[in-house]
Amino acid sequence: MATSKKGETRQRIIEAAYRLIAKYGYDKASVSKICDEVGITKPSVYYYFDSKEDIFLAILDDMYAPRNYDEQFRDVTNVSEFRSQLFALGHSIIAGFHDDQERHNVLAEIDLQSTRIPALANLKASLDSEMVASFDSILKRGKQIGALGEHFDTSIAAQALFILSAGMSQTVSNREEIDEDAVWDWTIERLLPIE
CATH class of the missing domain: 1.10.10.60 (Homeodomain-like)
Structure with missing residues (x-):
């Protein structure tokens, strides 16, 4: 108790x-x-x-609680399902950016303070790396089921998806007139030419 x-x-x-x-x-x-x-x-x-x-x-750790995006792809067995899940994943991430103005304010403080607080910068870098690894795992699953070509570089593509999602968080925070879902879809269609 x-x-x-x-x-x-x-x-x-x-x-x-x-x-x-x-x-x-x-x-x-x-x-x-x-x-x-x-x-x-x-x-x-x-x-x-x-x-x-x-x-x-502790706030940062709570905000970045393990998301394990890759878990929802473990049972995916065909290209069509992989593609649908990939679009849905991006839309889900983007929807989360729109949900909470307080969150945007705290994230802005995290970015600002991480230049002054080394432990914060280190934790943020570690959590960002986990997100990149999750994207990489998803893309490797895509290669396993034949959705992505044999020579497709999952590591670089995972980093690109992370950068895209981080940038979208910023555009939402700044209330810019950008259709983030359309940008995600366009990027997936070009960056990840699913065969």
Whole structure:
């Protein structure tokens, strides 16, 4: 029982910090404000986290919870299904970008603060690498079922899909008038000439 209460308090701290960072930015989202939001004292916060930076790292980790995009492709056995799943994956990722303005604000803070906080930059790089690896795994599955040619470079294509999705996150955040779904579809049709 105590463990779940402890986990619950920790999660409340993360969620309060998330909201405050989205509203005020990392620098102005003080530990005192987090305490006020959660209704606990500073020593209580430091029981769960060593520093405000550690809270920020926990936020990033929560935001990038393992997505394992490749799992939905494991049972795909034909080219048509692979192609459909690939289009749907992109549309799903893009829909997630549109869902939450707070998320965009926090992601902008992560980008900004990762230039100053090495641990944040390292965690972000690690999570980005996991996403590239997930795309690579999907494309390798495409090669296995004959959807992509034998000499198709899954590594470079996975990096291209990651860059495309990261850029789309930015265009959504900036509220630019771009049809991200159409761009994803166009890219898939050209980058991944499914045979």
